[in-house]
Amino acid sequence: MSAPENPPLDLxxxxxxSHVREALEALxxxxxxxxxxxxRVREIAALLLVEKLRxxxxxxxxxxxxxxxxxxxxxxxxxxxxxxxxxxxxxLGYARKGHxxxxxxxxxxxxxxxxxxxxTREVLKRAMGGVLFIDEAYYLCRPxxxxxxxxxxxxxxxxxxxNQRDDLVVILAGYKDRMDRFFxxxxxxxxxxxxxxxxxxxxxxxxxxxxxxxxxxxxYRLSPDAEVALREYIALRRTQxxxxxxxxxxxxxxxxxxxxxxxxxxxxxxxxxxxxLITLEPEDIRASRVFRNQPGGLPREPGA
Amino acid sequence: xxxxxxTFSFLxxxxxxxxxxxxxYCLQNGWAISLEHTDDPHPxxxxxxxxxxxxxxxxxxxxxxxxxxxxxxxFPNHYVKLNAFDSAPGRESLRLSFIVNRPAKEPGFGLxx
Numbered sequence: 001m002s003a004p005e006n007p008p009l010d011l012x013x014x015x016x017x018s019h020v021r022e023a024l025e026a027l028x029x030x031x032x033x034x035x036x037x038x039x040r041v042r043e044i045a046a047l048l049l050v051e052k053l054r055x056x057x058x059x060x061x062x063x064x065x066x067x068x069x070x071x072x073x074x075x076x077x078x079x080x081x082x083x084x085x086x087x088x089x090x091x092l093g094y095a096r097k098g099h100x101x102x103x104x105x106x107x108x109x110x111x112x113x114x115x116x117x118x119x120t121r122e123v124l125k126r127a128m129g130g131v132l133f134i135d136e137a138y139y140l141c142r143p144x145x146x147x148x149x150x151x152x153x154x155x156x157x158x159x160x161x162x163n164q165r166d167d168l169v170v171i172l173a174g175y176k177d178r179m180d181r182f183f184x185x186x187x188x189x190x191x192x193x194x195x196x197x198x199x200x201x202x203x204x205x206x207x208x209x210x211x212x213x214x215x216x217x218x219x220y221r222l223s224p225d226a227e228v229a230l231r232e233y234i235a236l237r238r239t240q241x242x243x244x245x246x247x248x249x250x251x252x253x254x255x256x257x258x259x260x261x262x263x264x265x266x267x268x269x270x271x272x273x274x275x276x277l278i279t280l281e282p283e284d285i286r287a288s289r290v291f292r293n294q295p296g297g298l299p300r301e302p303g304a
Numbered sequence: 305x306x307x308x309x310x311t312f313s314f315l316x317x318x319x320x321x322x323x324x325x326x327x328x329y330c331l332q333n334g335w336a337i338s339l340e341h342t343d344d345p346h347p348x349x350x351x352x353x354x355x356x357x358x359x360x361x362x363x364x365x366x367x368x369x370x371x372x373x374x375x376x377x378x379f380p381n382h383y384v385k386l387n388a389f390d391s392a393p394g395r396e397s398l399r400l401s402f403i404v405n406r407p408a409k410e411p412g413f414g415l416x417x
Contacts (some may be wrong), residue, residue, distance in 0.1 A: 096364055122357075124367065126362055129364025164366065167367075198412075258396060
């Protein structure tokens with residue numbers, strides 16, 4: 001083989017022209033923490049860009065398998081990242097439309113014999129050209145019930161995942177331990193998923209940063225004392241049962257807004273300023289159930 | 305006798321690529337696509353059999369192309385047509401309808417007057 005003079009290839013231009021840069025930067029800016037997830041997303045983006053460059057030189061490019069599994073505790077950002085992933089794959093020209101179809105077991109599995117296949121196919125058709133996000137995927141399979149129709153849905157899913165790889169990307173999501181058990185009972189599925197991504201829990205600092213981002217989005221701000229109260233709240237809430245990371249923080253902020261509103265409503269005779277409307281005070285946070293029986297807490301008024 | 309019904313019927317049969325482009329056009333306009341088939345192409349036979357439910361909320365032609373191919377495989381000797389329904393207020397009717405499969409040998413039909 002003669003060695004032709006290779007023109008230098010411009011990956012930088014390709015990177016700039018695709019909308020990958022904005023998508024990756026938005027991912028960095030708007031999602032706190034999640035280092036392993038961001039690394040993997042960046043790797044996938046790099047792979048797809050290099051594949052694009054290779055195909056421009058007519059080099060062999062196998063369409064990479066991009067089916068993914070997101071596992072992690074509740075509220076660690078699995079759905080949010082899936083949404084970003086759809087936009088990213090669209091920017092890279094891998095997903096033609098770049099929409100996300102989020103489904104659960106109920107959307108895929110039917111009620112009686114012959115009901116499952118059309119249902120699953122309809123969902124798959126809707127997801128073509130984009131990303132199919134199956135939340136709590138382990139519910140698809142109920143090994144304890146041998147007449148469960150979930151297995152049928154999995155088989156159709158597998159067939160499409162294998163044969164129509166360019167048409168859609170499937171992302172399965174769920175809690176880590178149950179996902180592992182699900183894959184153990186469906187080895188065919190595990191082997192067809194190239195990327196297993198673990199979502200770590202957030203540290204208290206990350207949760208605090210998330211709270212600030214959320215408040216910024218809702219155009220609220222915390223007074224300095226409220227910042228301290230929030231920090232204490234996060235530390236306490238993390239030790240309590242049913243803690244769902246960022247989701248718990250969002251709920252806490254929603255309840256703080258509720259108390260903020262009723263506090264303002266309580267003094268409606270007096271004049272309110274713009275400052276009053278956007279500032280959360282410590283008592284909005286300290287009235288929470290989390291602080292009950294704690295030194296920093298406020299007594300809870302009945303019915304609040 | 306070559307059946308001439310619906311859009312494009314005086315043209316040579318559309319290729320799969322052309323059918324796909326037409327489907328993309330329909331989806332861009334927000335029309336819902338359905339498939340119908342029949343072995344009796346008589347013009348008085350207005351009601352062809354539905355093949356599956358009409359497909360709403362689709363974004364990409366790949367799913368419909370797959371459905372077209374399943375229908376062709378199931379009824380290789382039937383006429384298959386693809387309809388695009390526009391649900392916009394004031395319109396609420398078919399906007400486009402064309403044949404995507406015809407039998408190898410078309411016997412035609414008789415007209416009794």
